[in-house]
Amino acid sequence: MDFSVFFQPAFSGGGIYLDWVFSGIKWTLLVSILAWIIAFTVGSVLGVLRTTHPVALRAPATAYVEVFRNIPLLVQMFIWYFVLPEIVPEGLGNWMKGEMPMPEFWNAVLCLGFYTASRVAEQVRSGIQSIPDGQTYAGLAVGLTRAQVYRHVLLPMGYRIIIPPLTSEFLTIFKNSSVALTIGVLELTAQARQISEYTFRTFEVFTVATVVYVLITLAVTVAMRALENRVRVPGYMGSGGK
Amino acid sequence: MKPVKVLLAAAAALALAGTAAAQEGTLKKIKDTGVVKIGHRDASIPFSYLDDKQRPIGYGVDICLKIVDAIKAELKMPKLKVEFVPVTSQTRIPILTGGNIDIECGSTTNSVERQKQVAFAPTYFMTGTKIIVKKSSKIKGYDDLKGKTVVFTAGTTNERAMKAYNDEKKLGINFIPSKDHAESFLAVETGRAAAFPMDDILLYSLRASAKKPADYVIVGEFLSDDPYGIMMRKGDEAFKKLVDKTVMGLYKSGQINKIYAKWFQSKIPPKNINLGFPMSAALKELIKNPNDKGVEACGKMKC
Known part of the structure; x- marks a missing residue:
């Protein structure tokens, strides 16, 4: 094991190989966090729609979830990057391929975001549906509208209930972001591969990459734990063991 | 720890x-x-x-x-x-x-x-690095790649030769990596990248198996001997x-x-x-x- 490799001058672009690692971390974080924002927003809307009664609202949300969670992420990445520009109108397609800034990056963000949204949607739905119907009826009985029941009764409880599975999902998005390397985003795994290709120091490079992933996910776990404790409803589920 | x-x-x-x-x-x-x-x-x-x-x-x-x-x-x-x-x-x-x-x-x-x-x-x-481009792109040599996107197969000597040329001539090329030659060529075919540097023999064979071989040209002096x-x-x-x-x-x-x-x-x-x-x-x-x-x-x- 010889970790001095990270301080050797990099092959291209000036700087040392450690700079490549940091650049990789930057792109991993950017892809993951932006994708998470999309996933959380879109997933929340879809999850709520899946618990509503009108079929016109429920069916499209269900269809979305089934399509996006049943196609492998790797395949979706290729569809966004290689197929989509060919099936949209030619002008838009050419823009996506040529003029669009950082096409690999934005494709990865959108793909990962919309894929994870389908999983978040299921968790939001299960969170809402785990609340006893009695609470909805109670809300309606005191004169709240359906929207108000969601806003003041179901969602505040539902989100609290699903914090643990959402944490897993949030962690997964950091690890799934490595799939972006297949369309050319130089995130952490891609940089690790590249450095090992240039220096042949495979073990050192992937050890560092592994440690970085562990640190990122540990930080997320700690933050989500803190959030969970902060918003906990005293006397309600999940606080029994404390 | x-x-x-x-x-x-x-x-x-x-x-x-x-x-x-x-x-x-x-x-x-x-x-x-x-x-x-x-x-x-x-x-x-x-x-x-x-x-x-x-x-x-x-x-x-x-x-x-x-x-x-x-x-x-x-x-x-x-x-x-x-x-x-x-x-x-x-x-x-x-x-x-x-x-x-x-x-x-x-x-x-x-x-x-x-x-x-x-x-x-x-x-x-015995071969050497050249680039394949679309005929319609009017690219005649490496210096025409200024500010353009170039796809490379990760881990090849051609990647290094092209990057070294880019650093030396300060062309500001935007590089995108790909995992194999077929995928790199696909990036040129679909217009994602303007050029693909590779050993010339492999470029000739990729072109021969393309949908429309006549649309592509292989240009440039040898950038490396391989x-x-x-x-x-x-x-x-x-x-x-x-x-x-x-x-x-x-x-x-x-x-x-x-x-x-x-x-x-x-x-x-x-x-x-x-x-x-x-x-x-x-x-x-x-x-x-x-x-x-x-x-x-x-x-x-x-x-």
């Missing part, structure tokens, strides 16, 4: 296992297991690629099969099994040094840098001697001309195209006076 320590220990154990396998001697390993493992590529036409039945074939594969015959004779094991293992530009060296393949028969440039990790048989083909060689593990003199002897035997007996003509001047699968690529003067010279000299990694630029 504990998980980190465990990880380090695991990685160290792996590293040790890797070197142990490499030191053992390839011939002994083949004898003990009864299997010789050949690393092949999937789209290095016509050196090493898959035919329509997904079997590895090609100029390099044919030469490697001759080497297998020599191993069989040497070990007196006529029933030796051959196992083909697919490798990519990025995985070929770690897979070889890790012991999962015994020889790699592809389109691997013999570079001085790679020689620190692996050994090469005498050069069996002598191809069969890779094997370093420091295994007995095995290298056997491989070298077999390859040079093909050169001496003239059998190489037949193998060459089969892949470069006749119709080849899967599309029955004839590359029509006569043997270059450089290769003729190498066949007369074989050597396993490597080239500098960055081609004609300074690293």
Whole structure:
């Protein structure tokens, strides 16, 4: 094991190989966090729609979830990057391929975001549906509208209930972001591969990459734990063991 | 700290296992297991690629099969099994040094840098880096790539040659990596990238198998010289001697001309195209006076 490799001058672009690692971390974080924002927003809307009664609202949300969670992420990445520009109108397609800034990056963000949204949607739905119907009826009985029941009764409880599975999902998005390397985003795994290709120091490079992933996910776990404790409803589920 | 320590220990154990396998001697390993493992590529036409039945074939594969015959004779094991293992530009060296393949028969440039990790048989083909572009792009040479997007196959010498040129001439090229030659060519085909730097012979064969070959041109001076060689593990003199002897035997007996003509001047699968690529003067010279000299990694630029 010889970790001095990270301080050797990099092959291209000036700087040392450690700079490549940091650049990789930057792109991993950017892809993951932006994708998470999309996933959380879109997933929340879809999850709520899946618990509503009108079929016109429920069916499209269900269809979305089934399509996006049943196609492998790797395949979706290729569809966004290689197929989509060919099936949209030619002008838009050419823009996506040529003029669009950082096409690999934005494709990865959108793909990962919309894929994870389908999983978040299921968790939001299960969170809402785990609340006893009695609470909805109670809300309606005191004169709240359906929207108000969601806003003041179901969602505040539902989100609290699903914090643990959402944490897993949030962690997964950091690890799934490595799939972006297949369309050319130089995130952490891609940089690790590249450095090992240039220096042949495979073990050192992937050890560092592994440690970085562990640190990122540990930080997320700690933050989500803190959030969970902060918003906990005293006397309600999940606080029994404390 | 504990998980980190465990990880380090695991990685160290792996590293040790890797070197142990490499030191053992390839011939002994083949004898003990009864299997010789050949690393092949999937789209290095016509050196090493898959035919329509997904079997590895090609100029390099044919030469490697001759080497297998020599191993069989040497070990007196006529029933030796051959196992083909697919490798990519990025995985070929770690897979070889890790012991999962015994020889790699592809389109691997013999570079001085790679020689620190692996050994090469005498050069069996001579090529160099050029770029393929769309005819409609009007790109005539490397300097026309200023500010454009260029796709490269990760882990190739062409990547280095192109990047070194870009650094030296400050062209501000936007590079995108891809995992194999077919995917890189797809990026040019779909307009994602303006150019793809690769060994010229591979560009000619990619163009020949394209949907509309006439739409593409291969331009530029040679950016690097790329002598191809069969890779094997370093420091295994007995095995290298056997491989070298077999390859040079093909050169001496003239059998190489037949193998060459089969892949470069006749119709080849899967599309029955004839590359029509006569043997270059450089290769003729190498066949007369074989050597396993490597080239500098960055081609004609300074690293």
